[in-house]
Amino acid sequence: MPTENNYFAHKTAVIDEACEIGEGTKIWHFSHIMSDCKIGKECNIGQNVVVSPGVILGKNVKIQNNVSIYTGVICEDDVFLGPSMVFTNVTNPRSAVIRRGQYETTIVKKGASIGANATIVCGHNIGKFAFIGAGAVVTKEVKDYALVVGNPAKQIGWMSEYGQRLNFDENGTAVCSESKEIYKLENDNVIKL
Numbered sequence: 001m002p003t004e005n006n007y008f009a010h011k012t013a014v015i016d017e018a019c020e021i022g023e024g025t026k027i028w029h030f031s032h033i034m035s036d037c038k039i040g041k042e043c044n045i046g047q048n049v050v051v052s053p054g055v056i057l058g059k060n061v062k063i064q065n066n067v068s069i070y071t072g073v074i075c076e077d078d079v080f081l082g083p084s085m086v087f088t089n090v091t092n093p094r095s096a097v098i099r100r101g102q103y104e105t106t107i108v109k110k111g112a113s114i115g116a117n118a119t120i121v122c123g124h125n126i127g128k129f130a131f132i133g134a135g136a137v138v139t140k141e142v143k144d145y146a147l148v149v150g151n152p153a154k155q156i157g158w159m160s161e162y163g164q165r166l167n168f169d170e171n172g173t174a175v176c177s178e179s180k181e182i183y184k185l186e187n188d189n190v191i192k193l
Contacts, residue, residue, distance in 0.1 A: 002047040003134075004025065006023040007021045007022065007023060007024065007025040007026070007027070007075070008025070008026045008027065008188040009027040010027060010028050010029050010030075010116045011033075012029050012108050013027045013028065013029070013030070013031045013032070013033070014031070014032045014033070015027070015032075015033045016033060016034050016035040016050045017022045017031055017033075017035055017187045018035040018036055018154070019033050019034065019035055019036060019038070019039070019051075020037070020038045020039065021033065021039045021044075022039055022040045022042065022043065022059065023039035023041050024041050024042040025039055025042060025043040025044070025045070025089045025106050025173035026043070026044050026045065027039065027045045027049075028045060028046050028047045028049075029047040029048070030047055030048045031045050031046070031047065031048060031049040031050070031051075032049075032050045033045070033051045034051060034052050034053045034055075035052045035053055035187050036053040036054055036163045037047070037053060037054060037055040037056070037057075038055070038056045039051065039057045039061075039065045040057055040059035040060070040061065040077070041059045041060070041156055042059055042060045043057055043059070043060065043062070043063070044060045044061075044063065045063045046063055046064045046065040046066075046067070046083075046167065046168075047065040047066070047069070047079045048065055049063050049064045049065070049066070049067050049069070050067075050068040050069065051069050052068070052070045052071045052073075053068060053071055053073070054066070054071045055070070055071060055072075055073050055074070055075075056073075056074045056075070057069075057075045057079075058075060058076045058077035058078070058079065058110070059077045059078075060077055060078050061075050061078070061079045061080075061081070062079070062080045062081065063078070063081045064082050064084075064085075064116070064148070065079050065084070066079060066083060066084040066085050066131065067083070067084065067085055068086070068087065068155070069081075070087050070088070070089040070103070071089055071104040071107060071108050071162075072104055072105045072108045072122060073087050073089070073104065073105075073108070074099070074105065074106070074108070075107075075108045075114075076107070076108065076109050076110040076111075076128075077110050077111070078111045079108050079109075079110070079111070079112050079113075080112055081108075081114050082114055082115045082116040082117070082118065082134065083115060083116045083117070084116055084117050085114050085115065085116060085118045085120070086117075086118070086119040086120065087106060087108070087118070087120050087122065088119070088120065088121055088122045088188040089122045090102060090103060090104070090117045091102055091121070091122060092102065092121065094105070095141040104121070104122040104123035105122075105123065106120060106122050106123060106124060106125060106126075107125045107126070107128075108125070109125065109126060109127055109128040109144070110128045110129070111128055111129040111161060112126045112127065112128060112132070112142075113131050113132065113163065114126065114127060115129075115131075115132055115133050115134035115135070115136065115146040116135070116139070117134055117135045118132045118133070118134060118135060118136045118138065118153075119136070119137045119138065119150075120132070120138045121138060121139050124138055124139065124140055124141050124142070125141055125142070126138070126142045127141075127142050127144035127145065127146060127193075128144045129144060129145050129159065129160075129161050130142045130143065130144060130145060130146045130148070130155065130159070131146070131147045131148070131163065132148055132149075132160040133135070133148065133149035133150070133153075134166075135149075135151070136144070136148055136149050136150055136151065136153040137150075137151040137152050138153045139152045139153065140152075140153075141157075141180040142180070143155070143188075143189060143190075144189070144190060144191075144192040145159055145161075145166070145183070146158060146159070146190075147159045147165065153181070157180065158174070158183070158185070158190050160174075160177075160178070160179065160181065161176070161179065161181065161192065162176050162179045162181075163178075164176050164178050164179075166183055166190070168185045172184055172185040173185075174186075174187060181193075
């Protein structure tokens with residue numbers, strides 16, 4: 001049932017006042033969109049998702065079931081958040097110590113994908129088109145196009161914008177097997193040509 005704002009919200013979703021939701025966005029069963037968050041156009045927010053105050057989601061962000069996006073998280077356009085992945089926003093939480101106002105910022109840059117059950121420890125940005133493997137625990141910055149897996153997450157390669165593994169030749173050049181786009185590896189950084 002689309003609303004007057006041209007987005008869809010399932011009847012079980014809770015949407016607080018003073019949040020911005022872009023046209024074409026879909027919000028599914030039992031999700032909670034809290035006040036003062038900004039959600040871009042054409043996003044898909046799965047079942048049992050919480051979007052906390054101050055969160056910013058770009059356009060076409062896909063959030064699978066059971067994800068909580070806490071204050072301090074910013075997702076740029078075309079980000080994919082896999083089922084039950086986890087963000088944190090305080091590095092040293094204690095039940096008896098109030099740390100509101102000490103939330104750290106985590107930016108997930110354009111086109112990045114975070115796999116199912118991965119954990120992103122706050123304050124560590126995810127580079128554009130990076131690929132975080134399922135179950136990975138990210139404890140440091142992730143470079144653009146990097147493929148990281150494990151606990152703690154370690155980089156094991158590079159990914160194209162189409163999500164294909166890049167294999168660089170002796171000249172530091174790789175071609176995406178799907179898109180045929182060309183990438184260059186220089187000084188341990190990847191750029192698309």
